[in-house]
Amino acid sequence: MAVTMRRSSNESSWSDLSLLVGGLAVASAIELAILRTFTRTAIHIPALNSLQEPYAVVSRGGRYAYFVAIALMVPALAMLALRFGRQGIAATFAILLFAVVATGAATGLVDRLLLDWATLIAVVTLATALASSSPRRLASIPIASFGIAFALSGAFTAAPDFAEVDITFELPARVLDGAEIFGIAFALSTPLLASRGKDRAARWAGAAVALLALAFFLGNGSTSRFLLLWNVGLSGILPGFAYAVAAGALAFAFVRLVRAGRGLEAAGLALLITGGIGLHSTYQSGLVVAGLAALSVGMLSTRRADAADGLPAEPAV
Amino acid sequence: MLHRLANHRRAVVVLVAALAVGGLLQLTNTNPAVSQSQYINAYEVSESPGMDPDAGVWSKIGSVSIPLTAQAGQYIAGGSVTAVKAQAVHHEGRLYVRVSWSDSTKDEATLRAQDFSDAVALEFPASGETAVPAICMGQADAAVNIWHWRADSNAGLKDPNQVYTSAQIDGYPYTDSLFYTAREAGNPFANPDLGAVQSLYSRAFGELTTLANQDVQGMGKHTADGWSVVFARDFASINPGHASFAASTTVDMAFAVWDGDKDERNGRKAVSQLVTMNIGAADAFEDGGSNLSIMLIAGALLLVVAGLGAGLAVYGYREKGR
Numbered sequence: 001m002a003v004t005m006r007r008s009s010n011e012s013s014w015s016d017l018s019l020l021v022g023g024l025a026v027a028s029a030i031e032l033a034i035l036r037t038f039t040r041t042a043i044h045i046p047a048l049n050s051l052q053e054p055y056a057v058v059s060r061g062g063r064y065a066y067f068v069a070i071a072l073m074v075p076a077l078a079m080l081a082l083r084f085g086r087q088g089i090a091a092t093f094a095i096l097l098f099a100v101v102a103t104g105a106a107t108g109l110v111d112r113l114l115l116d117w118a119t120l121i122a123v124v125t126l127a128t129a130l131a132s133s134s135p136r137r138l139a140s141i142p143i144a145s146f147g148i149a150f151a152l153s154g155a156f157t158a159a160p161d162f163a164e165v166d167i168t169f170e171l172p173a174r175v176l177d178g179a180e181i182f183g184i185a186f187a188l189s190t191p192l193l194a195s196r197g198k199d200r201a202a203r204w205a206g207a208a209v210a211l212l213a214l215a216f217f218l219g220n221g222s223t224s225r226f227l228l229l230w231n232v233g234l235s236g237i238l239p240g241f242a243y244a245v246a247a248g249a250l251a252f253a254f255v256r257l258v259r260a261g262r263g264l265e266a267a268g269l270a271l272l273i274t275g276g277i278g279l280h281s282t283y284q285s286g287l288v289v290a291g292l293a294a295l296s297v298g299m300l301s302t303r304r305a306d307a308a309d310g311l312p313a314e315p316a317v
Numbered sequence: 318m319l320h321r322l323a324n325h326r327r328a329v330v331v332l333v334a335a336l337a338v339g340g341l342l343q344l345t346n347t348n349p350a351v352s353q354s355q356y357i358n359a360y361e362v363s364e365s366p367g368m369d370p371d372a373g374v375w376s377k378i379g380s381v382s383i384p385l386t387a388q389a390g391q392y393i394a395g396g397s398v399t400a401v402k403a404q405a406v407h408h409e410g411r412l413y414v415r416v417s418w419s420d421s422t423k424d425e426a427t428l429r430a431q432d433f434s435d436a437v438a439l440e441f442p443a444s445g446e447t448a449v450p451a452i453c454m455g456q457a458d459a460a461v462n463i464w465h466w467r468a469d470s471n472a473g474l475k476d477p478n479q480v481y482t483s484a485q486i487d488g489y490p491y492t493d494s495l496f497y498t499a500r501e502a503g504n505p506f507a508n509p510d511l512g513a514v515q516s517l518y519s520r521a522f523g524e525l526t527t528l529a530n531q532d533v534q535g536m537g538k539h540t541a542d543g544w545s546v547v548f549a550r551d552f553a554s555i556n557p558g559h560a561s562f563a564a565s566t567t568v569d570m571a572f573a574v575w576d577g578d579k580d581e582r583n584g585r586k587a588v589s590q591l592v593t594m595n596i597g598a599a600d601a602f603e604d605g606g607s608n609l610s611i612m613l614i615a616g617a618l619l620l621v622v623a624g625l626g627a628g629l630a631v632y633g634y635r636e637k638g639r
Binding site for chain 2: 039042056063067070071072093097116121173176222223225283285
């Protein structure tokens with residue numbers, strides 16, 4: 001096994017944050033699995049009417065995970081913002097900007113025009129800061145792809161907001177095709193976030209998820225595309241094979257990061273997946289903001305750990 | 318494991334607190350998250366727009382372009398309409414939604430088995446549902462109310478002699494429904510009095526049902542640009558399966574469009590994902606002018622925020638380089 005198990009010299013200083021962000025990733029993953037996936041596919045279960053009671057219990061569990069994720073998001077974002085020092089001032093600004101407008105929107109003080117565009121600015125700022133300061137040149141590819149996909153999809157959704165001030169501003173639907181392509185590029189390139197080296201378990205996990213996704217797309221292309229659109233903001237214009245390979249690449253990268261002891265980065269990647277591409281709700285946008293911030297802090301932590309362990313630093317951008 | 322967790326008391330306390338807060342939020346059904354999906358503003362207007370899709374009020378109200386995707390992934394072709402434009406207003410407790418889309422052919426005659434009608438549907442969560450339903454016909458704990466407008470119903474019953482010009486039809490002197498079997502069986506498409514819109518209810522595939530109380534009106538017009546259809550219904554409705562509306566509230570809605578010329582029917586259609594309709598209490602901009610002061614403030618705010626973000630990013634990047 002060629003995986004380098006990292007033992008960060010400042011591991012304890014990050015672990016509280018890892019626990020919180022990891023908890024947020026777990027809660028949002030449960031919410032995604034139950035609330036956004038199971039309850040929407042349960043209609044395929046034969047004789048569902050006779051299973052109303054267990055269905056209701058599972059559904060309530062998913063809703064509980066959703067509320068726990070919302071409750072965890074506040075301290076997680078606060079801790080992530082505090083972790084950035086002067087060098088991370090743009091990221092701190094982005095997190096605070098999102099926190100302020102999302103809170104304002106929840107209380108009715110901020111309207112959609114400001115909320116949507118401030119969210120886009122926050123996500124693009126975070127993605128730009130992370131891609132430009134990534135310790136590994138290639139790792140900036142998935143981050144930049146995600147940022148572009150989110151910006152394109154979000155701008156399409158947010159453009160009509162200007163109707164609030166009586167301005168007609170629409171973007172062509174082709175913009176969504178661009179978001180789709182960059183979204184797939186993000187997923188396919190996520191293995192670049194992980195370090196080099198062989199990891200058989202990660203490969204098996206990636207292959208298994210890809211095959212499962214392919215079977216789902218071939219078996220029920222209609223429902224799988226609905227779920228794709230609803231869960232991660234992709235409209236499914238590409239062949240099912242592309243999404244299956246993308247899902248496999250995401251699984252590979254996630255397992256590789258976990259097995260390399262880079263839990264915060266793994267949690268960050270998981271949050272980008274559960275948050276999805278484009279504007280859906282302040283909850284999902286919050287997951288994306290937390291995910292990008294966690295990836296950024298995690299990469300910084302890994303670089304410091306490498307330096308402390310005497311490992312050669314890879315060239316920064 | 319417990320020993321390791323004990324080293325992170327602060328994080329554990331926060332995690333436990335989050336579990337408790339999550340339970341409290343669920344118990345009180347308090348959702349601090351705000352929708353950021355596409356939305357349509359339904360402003361209040363001073364005069365009723367009526368059922369005419371060409372009524373003047375619609376030209377003064379901004380429209381929202383909503384992208385559609387082909388639902389039928391496993392069929393060849395699938396839904397062919399790529400977007401609809403949606404507008405909404407309300408007047409004296411009555412909601413009006415106007416949907417328009419591009420369609421060069423007017424398919425409103427379905428007398429032959431190979432003919433299919435142009436159609437559009439709006440989907441809302443049924444009243445009393447707390448969860449957001451799946452757009453695929455709802456889900457077990459969240460039903461949907463669907464308003465289905467069809468061009469053939471809009472056009473009314475057509476005389477089969479117009480299509481089958483050589484047909485010989487035996488005379489039948491009575492006008493009762495007994496020998497109009499579809500009408501007698503309660504098929505709403507065979508009843509010309511029910512109007513162009515059917516209000517339907519569903520909580521799963523195969524459970525689509527016509528509601529007993531049909532109180533949604535619809536009127537469509539076709540031009541060279543395509544169809545424009547107006548739906549209208551009072552906010553209040555007596556059936557529990559109907560969508561419920563009120564001023565100063567939001568409601569989720571989705572769209573589906575069928576192009577009969579492309580043989581689209583049933584599940585072969587183009588669909589949107591859920592968008593939000595804000596039923597506002599404020600009046601619409603009906604004077605045709607622009608609200609310059611709000612426009613300038615919003616533009617300035619955006620420039621300031623974007624400039625601040627860019628400036629800080631440059632500052633952070635330079636600091637990193639030191």
